[in-house]
Amino acid sequence: MSACGEHDACTERALQWAEQICQEQGLRFTTLRRRVLEIIWADHAPTKAYDILAQLEQEHASAKPPTVYRALHFLLEHKLIHKLDSQNAYVGCSHPLEHEACYFLICKRCHVVVECCGRALDQAISDSAIAHNFSRQKTTLEISGECEACLQQ
Amino acid sequence: MSACGEHDACTERALQWAEQICQEQGLRFTTLRRRVLEIIWADHAPTKAYDILAQLEQEHASAKPPTVYRALHFLLEHKLIHKLDSQNAYVGCSHPLEHEACYFLICKRCHVVVECCGRALDQAISDSAIAHNFSRQKTTLEISGECEACLQQ
DNA sequence: AACATAGTTGTTACATTATAACATTACATA
DNA sequence: TATGTAATGTTATAATGTAACAACTATGTT
Numbered sequence: 001m002s003a004c005g006e007h008d009a010c011t012e013r014a015l016q017w018a019e020q021i022c023q024e025q026g027l028r029f030t031t032l033r034r035r036v037l038e039i040i041w042a043d044h045a046p047t048k049a050y051d052i053l054a055q056l057e058q059e060h061a062s063a064k065p066p067t068v069y070r071a072l073h074f075l076l077e078h079k080l081i082h083k084l085d086s087q088n089a090y091v092g093c094s095h096p097l098e099h100e101a102c103y104f105l106i107c108k109r110c111h112v113v114v115e116c117c118g119r120a121l122d123q124a125i126s127d128s129a130i131a132h133n134f135s136r137q138k139t140t141l142e143i144s145g146e147c148e149a150c151l152q153q
Numbered sequence: 154m155s156a157c158g159e160h161d162a163c164t165e166r167a168l169q170w171a172e173q174i175c176q177e178q179g180l181r182f183t184t185l186r187r188r189v190l191e192i193i194w195a196d197h198a199p200t201k202a203y204d205i206l207a208q209l210e211q212e213h214a215s216a217k218p219p220t221v222y223r224a225l226h227f228l229l230e231h232k233l234i235h236k237l238d239s240q241n242a243y244v245g246c247s248h249p250l251e252h253e254a255c256y257f258l259i260c261k262r263c264h265v266v267v268e269c270c271g272r273a274l275d276q277a278i279s280d281s282a283i284a285h286n287f288s289r290q291k292t293t294l295e296i297s298g299e300c301e302a303c304l305q306q
Numbered sequence: 307a308a309c310a311t312a313g314t315t316g317t318t319a320c321a322t323t324a325t326a327a328c329a330t331t332a333c334a335t336a
Numbered sequence: 337t338a339t340g341t342a343a344t345g346t347t348a349t350a351a352t353g354t355a356a357c358a359a360c361t362a363t364g365t366t
Contacts, residue, residue: 028362030314049352062316069353070315085238086293088323088352105287116281124277125296132267133301134258140239142293143278148286181333183343202323215345222324223344241323241352309366316359323352330345336338 004044011041017096018080027078035059036071037092040081045111046089084113086142091115101125103141109150157197164194170249171233180231185213189224190245193234198264199242237266239295244268254278256294262303 004010018037022029039055040047049068056063072090075081081090084104091104094115101122105114121141129136157163171190175182192208193200202221209216225243228234234243237257244257247268254275258267274294282289 028313032315064317065353066317066355067315085295103281105282105285107287108290114285114287116285118281118284121277121281124274125294128256128269128271128274129258129296129298131271132258132269133304134260134267134296135299135304136296137261137298138296140293140295140297141278142238143282143287143289143291144293145282145290146288151286151288181342185344217346218324219326219346220344307366309364311363311365312361313363314359314361317357319355321352321354323350325350326348328346330343332343333341335340 007043010044011038014041014080014092014094014096018075021078021080021096025078027074032060032067033071033074036068037075037080040075040090041092044091044113046084046087046091046106046113048089052090082115084142085140086144101139101141103139104143105147106142106144107147107150108144109146112147112149114147160196163197164191167194167233167245167247167249174231174233174249178231180227185220186224186227188212189221190228190233193228193243194245197244197266199237199240199244199259199266201242205243235268237295238293239297254292254294256292257296258300259295259297260300260303261297262299265300265302267300 019029036052039052053063053068079093079096081092083090091113100117102115102117125139172182189205192205206216206221232246232249234245236243244266253270255268255270278292
């Protein structure tokens with residue numbers, strides 16, 4: 001479930017990005033928010049809100065659903081995480097400093113999610129919206145299947 | 154919310170497709186299933202499960218959540234409807250006889266959903282999956298924004 | 307230091323979306 | 337008509353998410 005070599009580095013990097021982004025934008029990267037982001041980054045699989053809650057509760061007696069959902073809203077708003085609508089689950093954003101539209105490859109076997117932001121695909125989506133005279137505001141693109149590693153087993 | 158001229162014709166056509174498909178495949182297109190499909194086809198906006206339930210209850214005293222969800226599962230399984238994951242809502246499939254991968258343009262203002270199945274976009278998605286050595290099994294692509302009609306107002 | 311204030315967190319309650327599990331009924335066909 | 341399968345009825349509960357108000361905390365201002 002790591003797909004990234006040394007996963008600690010991966011988490012570390014994400015937390016530092018978050019720190020930097022919040023600093024730059026005058027946002028408060030509180031202990032709670034940091035901890036939720038850390039839990040989400042524990043691996044590359046999508047994390048469910050109530051699983052986050054279950055973890056938080058162990059360290060933080062007053063954790064309740066709003067505790068988690070508020071942190072999630074904050075992280076989503078500032079693009080530090082994404083919600084996968086097809087799974088009702090959340091993943092860390094793997095390039096919060098360079099946002100365009102993103103899409104996701106979600107492995108059914110190992111649950112690893114890879115975030116892609118290819119120019120070509122983005123262009124194809126835009127073209128299609130334009131062809132229908134549709135003004136595109138938000139795009140949800142989630143592909144589930146099997147990742148390279150799982151296919152090779 | 155119609156986006157189709159004479160909407161009755163639209164619903165009528167969908168019900169006949171369903172009838173035909175069920176017949177061909179030896180499936181039972183029961184009153185309940187038919188009625189749920191009809192409710193979904195009442196317009197081109199996504200319909201929520203509990204709104205379907207609210208309608209069914211008025212005509213069918215024993216309707217309960219499982220009543221609706223079973224009908225939805227049946228209709229989904231046989232591709233007579235689609236679920237929009239980004240909205241937790243359901244829309245009629247507008248071309249059940251010719252299935253490829255579909256995507257959706259969802260207008261935030263009038264709620265009309267248009268189902269598209271462009272070859273080019275489908276190809277772009279496939280290419281992208283291939284580039285990541287990912288075997289694509291299911292694709293969720295939902296674009297929300299504003300439709301042509303609403304933009305012109 | 308005292309205060310004002312805006313943002314964050316605590317707390318309770320509830321809304322929405324969906325499924326499990328088992329009982330009963332309807333339908334097709336031997 | 338017996339009989340097996342699929343569909344529906346029924347009760348309960350799981351999973352996901354939000355509203356509303358109270359209490360607290362960080363920060364800047366007098």
